[in-house]
Amino acid sequence: MRALAVGVHSWSVIAAGLDGAADVYAPVAVVHLHRVRAVSPAAQALGVRRGQKVRDAQGLVPHMGVVAHDPGRDGRCWEPVVAAIESLAAGVEVVRPGLCVLAARGPAGWHGGEEAAGHRIVEHLAEVCGVEAMVGVADSMWAATLAARDGRLIPAGRTRDFLADLPVGVLGRPELADLLVRLGVERLGQFAALPAGDVAARFGVDGMLAHRLASGYDDHLLAPRTPPVDLAVEAAYDDPLERVDQAAFAARILAERLHQVLAGRGLACSRIRIEAVTAAGEEAERMWRHDGLLSAQATADRVRWQLDGWLTARARGGAGPTAGIARLRLTPDGLVTSGGHQAGLWGEAGEGRDRANRAAVRLQGLLGPEAVLTAVPSGGRGPAEQTVLIPWGDEPTPAQPVERPWPGGLRMQPSLVLPVPEPVEVHDADGRPVTVSGRARISARPAFVVWGRARLQVTGWAGPWPEDGFWWDPDTVRRHARCQLVLDDGRAVLVVLSGGAWAVEGIYE
Incomplete structure (x- = not known):
């Protein structure tokens, strides 16, 4: 079966869904667990590679x-891209965000050949989604x-023949690839030339599957996704x-109308997007x-609150x-499936909690999302970084991953x-300033x-804990040292030394 794969640069997909990120060629890296996971073309041209440590990459750029x-x-961010591809060809299977495959026969027959179909998809994604595809x-x-x-x-x-010249690292099996390279097998063609029986005896089932891939055989069957049903409801008003x-x-x-549509499919929702457009x-x-x-x-209620806050904003001197x-x-x-939402331990959330939530979202409708904020834990070193404020009702997404080590x-x-x-002076027993x-x-x-x-007087202390951030950039370098002090008035404080001052x-x- 001839297959057609569409790949979009990972940062291009992200940029399509982030504010102010229209330039996909800016030097940007997507990071996971202190390692570079995806790189923009500009950063790649400057030497940044996938798998690099973040500090090594930022040392280069x-x-x-x-x-x-x-x-x-x-x-x-990937969903609109897939929807745009499905408008040209059916039977799309999503491999991961940034990559999807489909049978080449349909689009090739419709658009006049495989090459013409590929050009049409690339042009369509550039026009509709603003992303660069391959x-x-x-x-x-x-x-x-x-x-x-x-x-x-x-x-x-x-x-x-195409696969024969590729390195064994493209198999996506680092341990197997490392072993093959040490055995002198550096290309897929060399690996495919090995007897299948010997590969199975030496590398097991996983090695045998990799051998079939290197030989040009792919047992993976196309599993096209079912396009999501559009459950949105809309109304236009002549007046x-x-x-x-x-x-x-x-x-x-x-x-x-919306809840009738959901009920007809046995569904309910916990989030809703409200869009309003004026005659202007x-x-x-x-x-x-x-x-x-x-x-x-x-x-x-939420539609009314949003429209009320918007329509009356101009009367209050705002931008209505x-x-x-x-x-x-x-x-x-x-x-979720209707009735599938799990209630609290003692039943529903409670009338008091519901009233508080209604009051918060009512204020947001009148004054904007930033009018009511709630705190969520975040990653970081200093206490001010480890808690961030987000609008009430938003997803509790931290500004930085909490699970990172965060040295210091x-x-x-x-x-x-x-x-x-608040400025404070820290002295030793002889009256000299304490330094780190x-x-x-x-x-x-x-x-x-x-x-x-x-x-x-200091009756107890612990530390120091140093923080050395952005050491590779003289303009943004940040060096701190923190100590915990117990004072004779019963209080315990956290003090930080920065720029020679506590x-x-x-x-x-």
């Missing part, structure tokens, strides 16, 4: 942007994905909605989330619309983090501190 690996984000065609799906890396069309019957009461009435009708082309869009399942009434609302669209997200980070965080660190060397050695035991007008960063209560 200090101004390179670093984006944390997020499979959920990649999947959301298309590869070969006799097997695995070979087609390799051909897509260079945008090659392998003639029928020549797939084995634009100018008043809040009109918007509230329209919101209830549209919300009931102005747009207001927001994703609303709920800790339970959204009912028709709850959906109507200049015309009435001409179109409304509701798109459900977070779909604190395990015991202060209960109170000061918005602005470049090797993280403290000059002397802290004896007392001068905090404002108070002189407080400051209280947090208080333990």
Whole structure:
């Protein structure tokens, strides 16, 4: 079976879904567990490679942007690309975000040949999604994905010749590839030339599967995905909605329509995207989330709150619309089987909690998403970095992965983090200022501190914990040292030394 693979550079896919990331050629790296996972063309041209340590990569390109690996984000950004491909050809199988395959026969017959089909797909993705794609065609799906890396069309019957010159590392089995290289087998052609029986005896079942791939055989059957059903509901108004009461009435009708559509499929949703467009082309869009399942009434409330806040913004001196609302669209997200949402230990969330949630989202509807914030844990070294504020109801996504090692980070965080660190002097028993060397050695035991007008004795201390960030860039280098001090007034504080000066960063209560 002739297979056609479409590959899009990983950063191109991410850039399609991030604000202000239109330039896919900027030096950017996607990072996972301190290793570079994907590289933009600009960063790759400067020597950055997949698998590099982040510090090594930033040593080569200090101004390179670093984006944390997020499979959920990649999947959301990849979905419009797959939908654009499905508008030209059916039977698309998604291998991973950034790569999909399909049978070449259909699009080749429709567009006048495999090469013409590949050009049409590339042009269509550039026009519709703004991403740069590469298309590869070969006799097997695995070979087609390799051909897509260079945008090659392998003639029928020549797939084995194409694979023969590729290094064994493309098999995606690092341990097997390392062993083969040490045995002198560096190319797929050399590996395919080995007797199948000897390969099975020496490398086992996995080695035998790799041998079949190197020989041009692919036992993987195409499993095309089922395109998702469009469950969104939309309404257009010949007479634009100018008043809040009109918007509230329209919101209830549209919300009931949406939940009838969901109920007909046995579904419910916990998130909903509300889009409103005025007669002048102005747009207001927001994703609303709920800790339970959204009912028709709850959906109507959120539509009304969003439109109320938007329509009355100009009267309050804000940037409101200049015309009435001409179109409304509701798109459900977070779909679950109706009745499949697990209640709390003692039943539902409770009336008090529901009232608090309704009040929070009501304020957001009037004043904007940033009006009500909630704290979520995040990765980082300092206490101010390890907690970030996000709008109420948004996904609790940390700014940085929490599971990273974070050398120099604190395990015991202060209960109170000061918005602005307060200057303090730390002295030893002889009255000399306490310092920390470049090797993280403290000059002397802290004896007392001068905090404002108070002189407080130090009864216990721990540290220092050094932080050496962005050491490769003189303009952004950040060197800190933190200590925990117990004072004679009963308080325990976290102090940080930066630029030769101490400051209280947090208080333990």
